[in-house]
Amino acid sequence: MPPVFCHSLEELFQHIDIHKHKHLSFHHHLRNGDFVMNTVLRHYRDEQVEGLHLHPSSIFPSYTMLLELLERGQIASVTTNYLNGPVAQWISEHGLPGELKMQTHGGRARSIIDGRDRIDVAYLAAPAVDAMGNAVGYLGQHRCGSLGYAVADSQHAGITVLVTDTVLSDPITDPEIQGVDVDYVVIVDAIGDPDGIVSGTTSITTHPIGVRIASLTVAALDAIGAIREGFSFQSGAGGVSLRVTDELSKIMRQRHITASFFSGGITGHHVAMLEAGLVDRLYDVQCFDLAAVDSLARNDRHIPISASRYANPADPDQVIADLDVVILGATEVDLDFNVNVTTDSHGVLIGGSGGHSDTASESQVTVIVSPLMRGRLPLIKDRVTTITTKGEHVDLIVTERGIAVHPERVDLKAKLEQTTLPVMTIETLQAIAHSYTGKPVDPPLGERIIGVVEDRTYEILDNIHQKK
Amino acid sequence: MNVTAGTYESSDCLIRLSPSTTRKVIVESIVFDQFGDAIQRVLNDTLDQYGVSAVQVECFDKGALDYTVRARLITALKRGGYIE
Amino acid sequence: MSRSYLFIPGNTPSMIQSHDVYDSDAVILDLEDSVAVYDKDAARELVRSFLAAHRGNVEVFVRINDVDSGHFHRDVSAVDDLAINGYVLPKANPQAIDALAKACNHPILPIIEDPQAVLDAYAIVRHPQVKGAILGAEDLTKEMMIERTSDGIEIHHVRSHLALVCHALQKPFIDTPWTVVDDLDGLAKDASLARSLGATGKAAIHPNHVALINDLFGPSESAIRDAERILAKASETGKGAFRLDGKMIDEPIVEKARRLIAAAARYNKR
Numbered sequence: 001m002p003p004v005f006c007h008s009l010e011e012l013f014q015h016i017d018i019h020k021h022k023h024l025s026f027h028h029h030l031r032n033g034d035f036v037m038n039t040v041l042r043h044y045r046d047e048q049v050e051g052l053h054l055h056p057s058s059i060f061p062s063y064t065m066l067l068e069l070l071e072r073g074q075i076a077s078v079t080t081n082y083l084n085g086p087v088a089q090w091i092s093e094h095g096l097p098g099e100l101k102m103q104t105h106g107g108r109a110r111s112i113i114d115g116r117d118r119i120d121v122a123y124l125a126a127p128a129v130d131a132m133g134n135a136v137g138y139l140g141q142h143r144c145g146s147l148g149y150a151v152a153d154s155q156h157a158g159i160t161v162l163v164t165d166t167v168l169s170d171p172i173t174d175p176e177i178q179g180v181d182v183d184y185v186v187i188v189d190a191i192g193d194p195d196g197i198v199s200g201t202t203s204i205t206t207h208p209i210g211v212r213i214a215s216l217t218v219a220a221l222d223a224i225g226a227i228r229e230g231f232s233f234q235s236g237a238g239g240v241s242l243r244v245t246d247e248l249s250k251i252m253r254q255r256h257i258t259a260s261f262f263s264g265g266i267t268g269h270h271v272a273m274l275e276a277g278l279v280d281r282l283y284d285v286q287c288f289d290l291a292a293v294d295s296l297a298r299n300d301r302h303i304p305i306s307a308s309r310y311a312n313p314a315d316p317d318q319v320i321a322d323l324d325v326v327i328l329g330a331t332e333v334d335l336d337f338n339v340n341v342t343t344d345s346h347g348v349l350i351g352g353s354g355g356h357s358d359t360a361s362e363s364q365v366t367v368i369v370s371p372l373m374r375g376r377l378p379l380i381k382d383r384v385t386t387i388t389t390k391g392e393h394v395d396l397i398v399t400e401r402g403i404a405v406h407p408e409r410v411d412l413k414a415k416l417e418q419t420t421l422p423v424m425t426i427e428t429l430q431a432i433a434h435s436y437t438g439k440p441v442d443p444p445l446g447e448r449i450i451g452v453v454e455d456r457t458y459e460i461l462d463n464i465h466q467k468k
Numbered sequence: 469m470n471v472t473a474g475t476y477e478s479s480d481c482l483i484r485l486s487p488s489t490t491r492k493v494i495v496e497s498i499v500f501d502q503f504g505d506a507i508q509r510v511l512n513d514t515l516d517q518y519g520v521s522a523v524q525v526e527c528f529d530k531g532a533l534d535y536t537v538r539a540r541l542i543t544a545l546k547r548g549g550y551i552e
Numbered sequence: 553m554s555r556s557y558l559f560i561p562g563n564t565p566s567m568i569q570s571h572d573v574y575d576s577d578a579v580i581l582d583l584e585d586s587v588a589v590y591d592k593d594a595a596r597e598l599v600r601s602f603l604a605a606h607r608g609n610v611e612v613f614v615r616i617n618d619v620d621s622g623h624f625h626r627d628v629s630a631v632d633d634l635a636i637n638g639y640v641l642p643k644a645n646p647q648a649i650d651a652l653a654k655a656c657n658h659p660i661l662p663i664i665e666d667p668q669a670v671l672d673a674y675a676i677v678r679h680p681q682v683k684g685a686i687l688g689a690e691d692l693t694k695e696m697m698i699e700r701t702s703d704g705i706e707i708h709h710v711r712s713h714l715a716l717v718c719h720a721l722q723k724p725f726i727d728t729p730w731t732v733v734d735d736l737d738g739l740a741k742d743a744s745l746a747r748s749l750g751a752t753g754k755a756a757i758h759p760n761h762v763a764l765i766n767d768l769f770g771p772s773e774s775a776i777r778d779a780e781r782i783l784a785k786a787s788e789t790g791k792g793a794f795r796l797d798g799k800m801i802d803e804p805i806v807e808k809a810r811r812l813i814a815a816a817a818r819y820n821k822r
Contacts, residue, residue: 206734208574208759215763345502375478375531376499400573420820436533436569436606440502473594479566536565539601543594 003133003162003182009043012186016159018047021120022076025112025157027150028058029125029137029286033196036125036163039188041065045072053077053098055119057108057149057307058354061085062196070094079117081105082352091450092348092467100349100451100464102342102388105285106311106318106358107456109152113308116458122157124150125191129164130172133179137304138287138297140166142192145266145287145296147176151306154181165191176304198290204246204269205239212400213369214243216421217327218251220396220403223419224412226325226365229257233279234264234320234359235327237288240369242269244327252278263310263319264355266302271295274302283319285310285355311358313456318362326363328356330370330397332384335426337391337406339368340384342453345377347445347465353388357455360393365412372399378433378440380426385445387462388453402429444468471548474532474540481507481532483544488524491515497529510537518542518551553724554578554611555769555819556762557686557755561586562595562614565602572608574759575766577819580640582615583627592623596630603634613661615640619648628655638683643691646675649682659683661726665691670710673717684724686755687714690731702738704745715750727751733758743768766819776816779809 006012024044026037037056042065044052052075059066059080067087069075077098078091091100103111111117126147127140137147142165154160154177161184162177205211221227227248235241246269252259259279262270266284268291273279275295282302287293295302308315320326331350332340339360341351360366370379379399395412397404404426405413416423424432446466453461474482481497493511495504511525523545527537545551554577560567562583571579581603587595599614616627616639628639637659641652644662652660660681664670665688677685689707693700700706711727718725727746730739739761743754747768754765771779785796786806793802 206760209570211760212573212575376503376533377531400570438503438506438534440499441505443501477564477566479569480564532565533569535569535601535605536598539598540594542601543597546593546597 002131002179003185006184006186008188009040009186012161012184013043015184016121018043019049021158022049022051023053023055023118023120025055025119025122025153026057027124027147027153028056028060028082029144029147029149030142030192030197031144032060032062033142033193033198034060034062034125035188035190035192036123037063038065040123040163041069044074045069048074050074051076053079055079055117057081057105058352059083059085059087061087063087073097077101079103079108080352081108082354084350088349095448095450095466102352102451102453102464104311104353104357104456105149105307105355106313107454107458108149109306109308110312110314110456111458112152112156113312113314115156119153119157121159121161122150122153123161123163124154124177126162126164126177126185127191128166128168128172129162129185130168130170130175130179132171133162133182133185134172134175135162135164135177135182136172136175138293139168140164142190142194142197143293143297144192144197145293146284146304148285148305148307148310150177152308154178159183161186163188163191165189176306198287198293202237202239202242204242207239209371209400210240210243213240213371213398214247216400216403217244217367217369217398218247219419219421220398220416221248221325221365221367222251223421224365224415227251227255227257230260231257232261232263232322232324233259234262234323234325234363236329237265237267238329241327241329242267244369245269245273249273249278261319261322263323264359266292266296268292271302274299283310311355311362311456320359320362323359323363325365325367326359327367327369328360328389330368330379332381333368333370333379333394333397334381334384334391335430337394337397337426338384338387339389339391339394340386342388343386343464345385346443346467347385348467349464353453353455357389357393360389361456365396366394367396367398368394369398372401372429372433373437376437378430378437380430380433381442386453386464390455390461397426397429399429401432404429469548471544473543473547474536476528476530479531479533479536481527481529481537481540483540484526484528485544485548485550486524486526489522491521492524494524494526495529496527497531499529499531506534507537510534511541514538514541518545520545520550523550553752553815555753556765557613557726557753558759558762559586559615559729559755559757562599563587563591565598568598568602569606571612572610574762576610576756576759576762577753577766578611578613578637580613580615580755583623584615584617584642592617596623596627600630600634603631603636607635611637613638613640615642618643619651624651625655628652632656632658640686642688643669644676645669646672649676649679653679653681661686663688664714665689666695667692670713673714674721677717677721677723682723684726685714685718686726687711687728689728702732702742704742708749711746711749711751718752719750724752725750727754729755729757730761731757733760736760736764739764740768770819771812771816775812779812779816782806782809783813
């Protein structure tokens with residue numbers, strides 16, 4: 001049976017009782033240009049629905065209606081993979097009646113599929129929909145590319161609602177969201193603002209410190225033999241990661257090396273390498289820019305994948321199980337190689353794992369790239385404020401002044417010590433930072449625990465404290 | 469007469485000296501929790517070293533390391549004629 | 553012999569404290585042109601305070617203000633008792649060299665940046681405290697009111713002249729910096745040309761130029777490998793002269809190979 005088509009949210013709420021279903025989910029593929037969450041939640045605000053449990057895959061600064069619901073006390077709990085901006089600030093300062101649960105991209109999908117996280121209604125922005133409710137993200141007026149974080153929701157939510165502004169007359173042959181899983185399609189004027197949607201990519205850094213970190217990283221990867229025919233690779237969209245990817249592409253060109261795949265968030269830079277024949281396939285769980293979106297639409301070696309296929313350890317097709325190298329960032333690391341990308345040193349929420357913890361646990365080699373000091377704050381603490389990723393999954397930490405190797409990776413250490421690269425213990429690297437900055441006093445954390453960090457094995461890695 | 473040295477740039481600090489009958493040291497810093505005490509100490513140690521006690525020192529810090537705090541204070545003290 | 557000399561603005565803490573991260577063989581902490589006239593005192597104090605507390609694994613020079621600037625003596629005394637590798641003296645001439653040599657005990661690297669200085673280069677560089685020469689083409693061409701171009705035809709003769717002077721006196725000749733920050737291809741051409749004319753190193757005004765300069769002015773990988781083979785064969789045969797690859801290798805060539813390997817080790821290539 002095809003889904004019920006509505007021409008407004010008002011019409012939708014004639015079919016669904018807005019007060020009945022409290023566990024709501026959204027995806028963040030429209031990033032800071034998303035209209036859907038604000039528009040949907042405005043109805044919940046106006047109807048004064050209370051006791052809401054929100055499951056957005058990430059929270060961006062533009063999700064202002066979420067902030068309003070928090071201020072009005074209508075939200076009981078939030079489960080998400082990443083948050084920053086005013087909502088993050090508010091939750092850090094006030095906490096929630098219930099809990100803030102920080103998951104990972106793979107863990108969120110797993111938990112929804114397992115039924116452990118129950119979604120009553122999934123409100124999913126869908127750039128292009130056909131008459132049967134099939135949807136893709138790489139077509140439509142406000143296309144965003146891969147809908148990876150929406151798939152599990154669409155399949156397991158009690159009620160699946162697609163919100164779209166583009167209904168295609170031809171059937172979609174290879175949909176990311178299957179019409180059989182969709183209950184309602186709501187047609188609106190615009191699901192988002194293009195400028196905010198595809199603005200996820202930064203440029204390749206030219207800052208001398210970032211340049212140095214990238215060049216040490218590539219030299220280290222070379223020394224450990226990671227740059228070889230058929231290797232697989234993932235990097236973020238930040239300036240240093242992009243530079244590492246760019247320098248790698250130069251070496252791959254010189255040595256005629258083709259990578260087997262790149263995974264994760266895809267940018268125009270990755271697309272250029274696909275088109276140049278430097279990599280065989282792109283496994284795309286989210287698109288960061290328009291070049292990536294358009295490549296997804298026309299290139300069958302640029303493959304959209306769901307969050308489950310990306311990073312769910314229980315998924316038989318899990319892509320990152322074959323990942324050789326991942327380049328990740330860090331706000332803090334500690335002497336046990338634990339990484340924090342969730343809070344700053346005051347414990348205020350400024351991010352979240354996203355795919356950090358997932359990829360670190362699967363990748364053969366996990367490389368953390370970061371300046372040794374940010375202003376006067378040293379990267380390396382005795383103990384991170386919040387554990388996002390466990391140290392046992394981290395292999396190398398590359399800073400502009402030196403490279404630390406996890407003590408258990410004697411194999412990598414042996415190879416790196418044969419080079420002239422600045423390899424040293426993490427304690428030495430910390431001491432170097434302290435010789436410049438002095439040892440910082442740790443700001444006191446608030447007493448009240450307002451949430452937890454949960455990894456994709458469902459283990460609670462750490463608590464999140466209210467801001468003092 | 470107020471005297472200043474340094475800038476508000478990242479990794480720098482701005483020192484402002486004002487006349488005072490006693491020593492007052494006031495620190496505002498983007499890393500106050502982590503390094504406020506350390507900055508206070510450098511300022512006081514430097515004033516001690518040069519034997520200056522009757523001055524108000526305001527430090528507006530953007531993550532300056534100890535050597536920068538010290539240098540900016542010394543520059544301000546020289547500009548203000550507190551030391552040679 | 554340093555391949556790269558990176559200028560670091562002396563009043564910018566963030567750059568000073570990262571001075572040894574940029575991988576140049578030498579840095580020149582600058583109290584002159586990159587510092588505003590009203591902050592000369594602040595820069596002097598900052599550089600002094602930094603050098604008194606920290607030291608990286610890199611050669612450190614301080615470019616003081618010129619002898620007529622009114623800052624000269626205070627600049628010299630600010631850092632004279634610290635562990636620096638020398639002073640860089642702008643607008644150098646024989647009298648200025650004498651004045652600096654009297655005021656300090658450290659080595660001197662003069663910047664040759666006006667026509668008279670070019671003509672007096674031999675007299676400047678032969679002074680025992682002078683350890684090389686730096687060409688300052690921006691000021692030189694400005695003085696002569698000629699255009700400074702990317703292919704450098706206007707300074708071609710000066711480069712050759714200074715190369716001759718420095719080589720005759722067996723001291724390094726450090727080429728003028730490339731001033732187009734984002735044009736790395738232009739830098740590569742400019743640095744290659746300077747090297748081919750006899751420059752032994754090059755100054756830089758941006759950290760992103762250092763890697764290319766190091767590559768072009770250092771021994772190449774193949775030269776290092778050849779030198780390694782010569783030394784291996786020399787210790788193997790134990791003879792004063794031997795054949796390798798059909799060529800006669802005698803003691804001067806073996807000595808040259810030894811110095812090249814020592815330089816490679818210094819540059820972290822071995």
